Amino acid sequence: KLYNQVQDLKGSIRVYCRVRPFLSGQSNHFSAVDHIEEGIITMNTPSRHGKGQRSFSFNKVFGPSASQAEVFSDMQPLIRSVLDGYNVCIFAYGQTGSGKTFTMTGPRELTEKSQGVNYRALSDLFQIANQRKDTFSYEVSVQMIEIYNEQVRDLLVTDGTNRRLEIRNSSHRGHSVPDANVVPVSSTFDVIDLMNLGQKNRAVGATALNDRSSRSHSCLTVHVQGRDLTSGAILRGCMHLVDLAGSERVDKSEVTGDRLKEAQHINKSLSALGDVIASLAQKNPHVPYRNSKLTQLLQDSLGGQAKTLMFVHISPEPDAIGESISTLKFAERVA
Template sequence: MRKKYYNLVENMKGKIRVFCRIRPMSRPEAVRGDATIVSCLDEYSVIVETARGQREFQFDRIFGSESSQEEVFEDTNRLIQSAIDGFNVCIFAYGQTGSGKTYTMVGDKSMKNPGIIPRTFTKIFEIMHENEAKFDIKVSAYMLELYNDRLQDLFVSPAEAFSKKIELKKDKKGLVFAHGAETKDAASAGELFALFEQGCANRHIAATKMNVESSRSHLIIGIMMESRNFTNGTVCYGKLSLVDLAGSERAAKTGAKDEQLKEANSINKSLSALGDVISALSSEQPHVPYRNNKLTQAMQDSLGGNAKTLMFVNISPSECNVEETLTSLIYATRVKAITNNAQRNMDSKEIAHLKEVGGLE
């Protein structure tokens, strides 16, 4: 009951929700004999042992290294219903390279432990199936990566993507959309997952000292859901953004060179711009610098916009990463202070009909 009422109050306040996930010790860390400096006080508090003593951070939920993918998704999946109901929803993951973001969002390579993205695909169509007598729901998606300050369409070949220009624009309801990107329809979770796999095959990935397969770009998936109510003819337009941010990092630590150094600089520049936006929003400054980077433009409706937003901050438990862990937790604390104004995107039967026949934008 406590959790139910807490969720209700947070939704009413419009606060961005922040979940913290602590990954297990990696094999190299264990072999080196690194000390564990992160612990959970309870399901809302995390403690970090630093050279200057203990620091405590509080979030909406803490997931320890033992937490399963199912547990993590359990607290996430009610947001999927909100997207189908016509809300703008964003779920994104942040953390240093090798902190477990992609495991949280995508899962392992074998898909024995799928993450939030594939579980979301399944959940969307489960909800659709449960409501097929009352609603007709259409699903479509786009998939982009922001690589070296350039937006690339992952639904086309890399060569074709390089020659395409994608622009981020906002519609009248304040929703960000990718003008020029391929949008594909999906009639099942399997179709949506196949599109996702096709997109992943076109992503930029490289090995770093921190991670065997490190994402060198930010991944942005937009899932649009149009839901028509058979009873009263109203139409709801929901958008679900799933964002797997590239790792924040120091080049010296990851061993980045040449092209990888350029990639790292681009990643850090975009994350710094995101930090500026978060800082402006959390301190309620009159000007928010969304236009400084394509990443902040892409997330403009998710941070300080009209979305129900959930951030995962992924951290390492090892003493060798204490600086990055503290930086990530401070960043996430700022995000938690941001208020959004989530509103349902819905048209009446008459307006929906006019749109269909081309009478309205």
């Protein structure tokens, strides 16, 4: 019995890796990625001593030619779990420019084919709920928040208000942000409008050189409540879809003031996330959820019965190799 529980726990954290293609206009004579096969990614790590290589192994590795549909198809069982009353957390990790937003949302000019995980997850959710309509009645609602400098802000506001919100713990919602707008949704059209609003609010204050979206965590939370039509029993599931702040190390000798403060906050919260996932993977009885706003918010979707997918992103450029290796090491800690 215990053996099974332990197996379940271990099975609840999965790690995927995705390498984005070279961007158009970039020369691609040399890629930092040597090859990918069966969940193993091998990086070229040249040094003064000559050619070097290092391999990392994950549950799944997607190469530069993987489509959005292909990437999502591996996540579909997670979506089904939310409707079965489980909590799910999918988060995108990687340096700025590695493709996190592409995976979660899509490119700037969105087409149906290029839609990311967020849209596909909700569209799947509606589809499965509809298939079950004779036995279950589902209500779906979403919230979208941002964590910037350890402050939580609602992204679903239309009046530009910028109140600081608190994460609270309640018996039926668990850890959540009750004061952020909760919007009922019943179709993918509703979702597209809301995501556009959220994206727009996330971009506020951003300039080309000072892209705030890469220095905040954004989280789309989907709350699902299902009622069993025969027994009347209620089940609740929740899914967090998180586009994390860029994981790149900022050279402390080069930044000061606000930029340094931001870097320290990002560093602190990403380390806190790594520590939580690592202690769950090692089945450590003490899980340090309280060390950042991010881990407090995700608390009920990390560990226990929850299902977690950490999705790390890598750029193919040789200049990015240092950051890519540190991303892969971060992921390897839990894989």
